[in-house]
Amino acid sequence: METRRRSIVKAVIWNIIGLICMSVVGYIGTGSLSVGGVMAVVNAALGLTMYFIYERIWSGIQWGRAPAFADGGAHV
Known part of the structure; x- marks a missing residue:
C-alpha cells in the first residue's frame, strides 16, 4: 500500500507535467x-x-496485487 505522502508527490509531479x-x-x-x-x-x-x-481509492483495492510475504520477496 502506498503512503499518503507518496500519493501526493506523484500527483504533484503529474500535475506539473499537465500544467x-x-x-x-x-x-x-x-x-x-x-x-x-x-x-x-x-x-x-x-x-x-x-x-x-x-x-x-486504488491503494485500498487488493485486486491484481501479488500477495505480500513476510520475507519481503515476491514468490511466484
Whole structure:
C-alpha cells in the first residue's frame, strides 16, 4: 500500500507535467498567455484533486496485487 505522502508527490509531479502541456495548448488555442495560463491552473487544480482521490481509492483495492510475504520477496 502506498503512503499518503507518496500519493501526493506523484500527483504533484503529474500535475506539473499537465500544467506545462495545458499552458501550451491554452496558448495555442486562445493566442493569449493569460487565458491559457488560467485554463492550465484550473485544469491542474482539478487534475491534482481527482488524481489524488483516484490513487487513494486504488491503494485500498487488493485486486491484481501479488500477495505480500513476510520475507519481503515476491514468490511466484
